[in-house]
Every structure is written in C-alpha cells, then in structure tokens.
Amino acid sequence: MNSLVSPSAAAKRRLPAFLTHPSVLVGGLLILSVALMALAAPLLGTIDPSRIEPAMRLKPPSELAWFGTDLFGRDVYSRAVYGARSSILIGLFVAAAALLVGVAIGLVTGYFRWVDAIVMRIMDGLMAIPTFLLAIALVSLTRASVATVVVALTIPEIPRVVRLVRSVVLTVREESFVEAAISVGTSTPKILIRHILPSTYAPLMVLGTYICASAILIEAGLSFLGTGLPPEIPSWGNMISEGRTFFQVAPRLVFLPSLFLALTVLGINLLGDGLRDTLDPRIAKRM
Amino acid sequence: MLMNNPPVIEVENLAIALPGDGDRGFAVDHISLSVAAGEIVCVVGESGSGKSVTAQSIMGLLPKVFPKPEGRILFEGRDITKATPAEMRDLRGRGIGMIFQEPMTALNPVHAVGKQIDEVLRTHLKLSRSDRFARVIDAMKEVRLPDPERMYHAFPHQLSGGQRQRVLIAAALILGPKLLIADEPTTALDVTTQAQILKQIRDLQRERGMGVLFITHDIGVVREIADRVVVMKGGKVMEQGLAAKVLDAPETDYTRMLIAAVPTLEPKRKNHVVTGDVAITVEGLAKTYHSGGLFRDKRTVHALQGASLTVRRGETLGIIGESGSGKSTLARCITELIEPSSGKVTLAAGKDGRAFRQRLQMVFQDPYRSLNPRRTVGQSIVEGPMNFGQGKAEATERAKELMQLVGLEPHAIDRFPHQFSGGQRQRISIARALAMEPDILVADEAVSALDVSVQAQVLRLIDDIQKRFDLAILFITHDLRVAAQICDRLIVMHRGEVVEEGTVASVFAAPAHPYTRELLASIPGRADEMVPA
DSSP, X not given: OGGGSOHHHHHHHHHHHHHHOHHHHHHXXXXXXXXXXXXXXXXXXXXXXXXXXXXXXXXXXXXXXXXXXXXXXXXXHHHHHHHHHHHHHHHHHHHHHHHHHHHHHHHHHHHOHHHHHHHHHHHHHHHHSOHHHHHHHXXXXXXXXXHXXXXXXXXXXXXXXXHHHHHXXXXXXXXXXXXXXXXXXXXXXXXXXXXXXXXXXXXXXXXXXXXXXXXXXXXXXXXXXTOXXXXXXXXXXXXXXXXXXXXXXXXXHHHHHHHHHHHXXXXXXXXXXXXXXXXXXXXXXXX | OTTTSOEEEEEEEEEEEOOSSOSSSEEEEEEEEEEETTOEEEEEOOTTSSHHHHHHHHHTOOOTTSOOOEEEEEETTEEGGGOOHHHHHHHHHHTEEEEOSOHHHHSOTTSOHHHHHHHHHHHHOOOOHHHXXXXXXXXXXXXXXXXXXXXXXXXXXXXXXXXXXXHHHHHHHTTOOSEEEEESTTTTSOHHHXXXXXXXXXXXHHHHTOEEEEEESOHHHHHHHOSEEEEEETTEEEEEEEHHHHHHSOOSHHHHHHHHHSOOSSOTTTTOOOOOOEEEEEEEEEEEEEEEETTEEEEEEEEEEEEEEEEETTXXXXXXXXXXXXXXXXXXXXXXXXXXSEEEEEEOOOSSOOOHHHHEEEEOSOTTTSSOTTSOHHHHHHXXXXXXXXXXXXXXXXXXXXXXXXXSOGGGGGSOGGGSOHHHHHHHHHHHHHTTOOSEEEEESTTTTSXXXXXXXXXXXXXXXXXXXXXXXXXXXXXXXXXHHHOSEEEEEETTEEEEEEEHHHHHHSOOSHHHHHHHHHSTTGGGSOOOO
C-alpha cells in the first residue's frame, strides 16, 4: 500500500527533488557566493578594511577605492566584502548554538512530563519578549563583542527550537517502535538519541535556515542601533549605521552593504522555503 | 427473485491504470459487476485488491493521482463516467449514498451531528428549516439513534463508534438513494457493534428495496449479509455469483484459499495438555488514571481493576475483549511499559538471574509502526541483546538465524522495514522478541492488522516457536476466531474487569457471563458454523 510507505523511504525518494527544487538551487547559489566572498575576501582586490586614512575621507569611487571611502577614509568595498565574514559567522554560530541547546532542552522536555511543565513556562516567558528587545537588553548588560552578540541572539531563538523539537518528541514517543525499544531494555538516553532525535532532523534543517537569516538581520539591526558589534569590526549593520548620516551626500555608503545583506537573507530564506516544501510541508504549521 | 430486478448500477469493463511504477499495470483491471435493486453485493478481497478504488470510481471520487477510468459505469442505464461534476454532485446523495470505514474521520469534529445530516438536505433540496429538522429527526429515528432530538446537537466525539456510523448511515440514506456503497463500514467497530450495524444495513435495505454494494475483507461479514459475492484479487474479479454458491462451492483456488484462511471457531487446542511450570503470576493488577487538575474537574478512570492470572510454560492464555475493555492496559502493565496503580507481576524464579526485560518480550499490534523506519531490521533485532552485553558480531549472527527461523532470508537484515510487507514485518517483530530468548511472550493484537491469509501464516509461526522454545504466551485479541486457533485458556475482559475465565472449549460451549454470550453471538458468519460443545 502506497500510503504505508515509511517517512524515511519517502524522504529518500525525494532527495533528487530536494536538490533540483528551484528555490533551493537559487538560494543555495546565493549563499554559496556570499560564503565564497567571505572566505576569499583577501583575494578579491581588497585592502585592510580597518585602515584609517584621514586624507581620503568621503572620497567618491576611484581606481583605488571602487565604492569610495567612508567618514574615516576606509575603503567601502573592502569593508563590505569583509563584512560578509562577520555576518555569516554570526548567522552560523547563532543557528548552531540555538539548535544545539534547543534540541537538548526539547528532547528532555518532550520526553519527561514533569520537566515539561516547568521548562515550557520559562520558554513561554522568553517568547513573550520581542527578540530585538531581549537582544538589546542582553548586549547592553555586557561589553559588545562577537561572543556577546552571538549569545544575545541565540537566547531568544532557543524557545522556537525547543517547541519544535518537543512537538516532534511528543508524537514520536507514542510510536510503538519506541515502546518496542523500551521493552528490549534500551536505556532512556539511547532511546532519545537513537529512536527519537532522527525524526527532528528534517524540521530542524528548515528552522536552522530561518534562525540563521534572522540572526544576520538582527545583528545588522543591533549594529545599526549601535548596540551590536564594536565599530572597528567591519559589519554590514555598522556600515549602514555609519553611512545613514551621509545618505543624502553619499548614498553609495549604504548601497553595497544593504545589497549584500538583502541577497544573503533572501538566499537563506529561499533555501529554507525550498527545504520545507520538499522535506515536509506540515512543518510550517508546527512553527 | 433478486436477479429479476433491473440493475441499479452496472460496471462494464472498468479499467483504472495505476499511476507511476506500481507492481502492476492496473489498479482495477477490466472488471464488470452489477447491483440490482433490492440486493446486497459484497466485494471481498485482501488489501490491494482494488475494491476501494472500484467504489471510489463509481462515486466519481477517484483520487487525482489516477488517470480517467476506461469502460462504462451505468447508473440506471445512464453512463456516469461522462457526467459533469455538477451532475455527479447531484447524483451523490440523491442517487448514491456512501458510508466509510472510519466514522470518526468521516464526520467533521466541529459541527453537531444533526447539522451534518442536515447539510445533505440543504445541498440537494429547498426545504424550510423546520421541515429539514423533522426529516433529520426521522432519519435518526430510522437508524435507531437514541433520543434524536438531543443527539441532533451532540458532537461526534460525544458519540460511540457505532452511533457515529449510524449518523453516517442516516446522512447517506436521508435522500432515499437507489444505491448504497459501504466501504468497510464495520471494520473499525467492535464485534458486538458490528453485528448491530450489519443487521441495520440489512433491515434498511429490505425496507427500501435499494441496492447495496458492500466492500469488505471479512468473509464472516460476507456470510452475514451478502446476496451475491464478487471476489477480487490484484485488480481482477476472480469469481462472482450467488453468495451460497461462491461461499460453499467456490470455483477458484483463490476463493477457496480465502475462505479456508478464515479461522474456524473449533478450539484447536482442545487436546493440548499443559504440563509446564508456572512462568508468570499476576495478582490484583489495577490501573487508575486521573485527569483534570488545577482549573478543571478531577476525573478518575478505572482502566483496569484487580486482574489476576497465571500462565504456564507452553501455554497460551488469550485475553479477549473489545476496545476500552482494558486488555491493552493489562498487557502494558504486565510488560512494565506503564506502571500499575496496584497489584504485582511475578516471574517464576529464573535459573540464571536474567533481567525482567530479557525474560518477558512483546510483539506489537501494528507492524508498520513497531519497527523504527530509519533503522535496518538487523539493527532492530540486535538492539536488545546488545543492551544486555552481547557482542555485535555474535548478535548479528544470531539475528540471521532468527530471520531464517521466522521464514525470511538471513541476508535481509540489512534492509529497512518499508521494504517488507505487513506479514513479513510482523515476523521481524517476532524475531526481535525471540532474540532476547524470553520465557514469556506478550502478543498484543499481533495478527489483527494482517490479511487473513497472512494471519494464518503468522499464527502458525507463533504456534511453532512456542513449541520450540517452550514459551508462555499471553495472546491479546478482539477476534474470537483467532483465539480459538492458538489459545489454551481465555480470560474475557469487559470495562476493565475480568468477567470470565476458562478453557477455550468451555468458554465457547457454555459462556457464563452475559457479555461473553453477546460476544460469541456477534461473531460474523457464525450461524453457518457449529460451535462445538
């Protein structure tokens, strides 16, 4: 019977579809190009993005500086290319950290009822605070650095991961293959990791891409407000924030970082949408 | 007399191609059948025989994955394969009514059941609100729903399974269709409810003189209800004719096999003497659930009350009951999957101090869900022994032996569950249980999800391994025919309590409790069989 084909079998047959899905392809290409740009930044005709040249302040595009220079005489092009590094690093770190912590908490809360009652109330509390405000509050408690920004962006994302993982655990733990594993004496940690965790992979892949995109956006937002990365680190948010003041005289200052930011987030979201469509259309509801 | 009536529906040379790369070219392979007014035609076949697809194509409800069917479907002489969607919509309800297998999912959970019957009237007729109400109440009375005025406002979850199916029958029949298509309408119901619903369909069909196309996998149900029978296999009609002829003098081997595979009520183990030691003793096991809490009323449900039993090695104890009787709760308490509220389970003193989980194993109901779809069957089989310290190589070697023992290829341990059929998966579940070398096996509805022919094979396998390993078996089932095949003794459960206990032969011949009598009387197709004294 076709309807009884197991989910993993269906996923296997869909693997080619998931690679040929148009939005996965376009999104993947966009992200790949930004990632390559970040990796190969020194080879792309850039100079030191932090070198200050007071004599070159606010110069228009030229042979030396393709997109001109900013208020401190730094090369806009080089800063935008290097900015990809901080954005992508922060996106990846935040997604990885939120998934790691969220999965651990989600597995435990989904499986043990008494933990569930307590932990989920904490998660509800965290979710009630707007991500942006929570991140600003967390950053302003400490000195701005990459690490604090990552932590500040990770904490608001954790409840989303916990809820998703918990919902999967709640359904899977009632499956009779879990009961069968219990009745052959499999220990609880093994049941969680071996029998329940794999069911969360597909929805987590999708959620991970969204977290990555939102982390990049919020980091840019924090930097724009001046509560993000310290100004000496080139980041798209910093550049847009500084360029904003001179927008009427030199719009080119915000053009390049904004374009990169938009393309990166678009790429990640396209990838996430494509993955969701091909892996499991029902995930959208759970989130 | 029946054959002289004009046909309500005639299916001529109907062929529906299977989409994609299926195991055969056609879901329905050039079949012809007809239903006359005033007769019940049963289409019988195992899963995948194409019987449901046939019904769907008559209703014009074929899933979109199928291409347009070839052949003709004549409703009162008019070819409905050429009807427009609007004509078909009118025909459904007015001309053809349909009832489905799962009454819970066929009803909308957020609307009162009366409104759902009313919807048929609103769609097809222009009547005043009070006229419609009166007709709905009449229809509900006709299917003998109790207190129809009140039940009109009830929601599906407040009704029992049998009542829900009655609501669907009322909705299907309210416009007086000439043909009723019933697709496994009693499969999801308990046997006593099934008997009532079958009688009801029969009565209504006689009163109204309508034709009924009844789809089922259960030969017992066919015996109860059919005037004529169509046997299908692999999309083809194997045989059709009057019920008495097809059932008592079948022409094809397949029909003979199908009929022979239905277990008889003759207790197979009448002369089986159990001499083994007591393997497991259960005393006063009870399970009480409390719901509600801080902001809600507290409710207490006694799922299981004071169940006691013993099973000896080499003996099979059947636990019989309908859904909600507490038999699965009993099994789960015994296997320590849930903690009982009181009572205790004692295993006989083990010779080598092996753990509880090694000595007592379980085979689950649904072979599609009891194996982890992401792990190879080999991984599933060796998991238990490796939990208790067996080396991987040794456990894998043993898994191969067990695969052979349950009738599968040893090298198939590297495959995934979805590559096996339901019966094969149940064999794998048995192999997994045997890998622990248990003394006691608990089989919870282990053959209920299987086709009868496969069921017979798996029962033989369980019988065989019991002899070979001297197992004590607790066999939980709702099916008394299956119980007669494999059990030495029975306990009958009703509303969480054990109401009767005894050997299979004595329970069948002289049931003491009224509920047991009702259960026995409800077995479909029983009239044609002698229950041995």
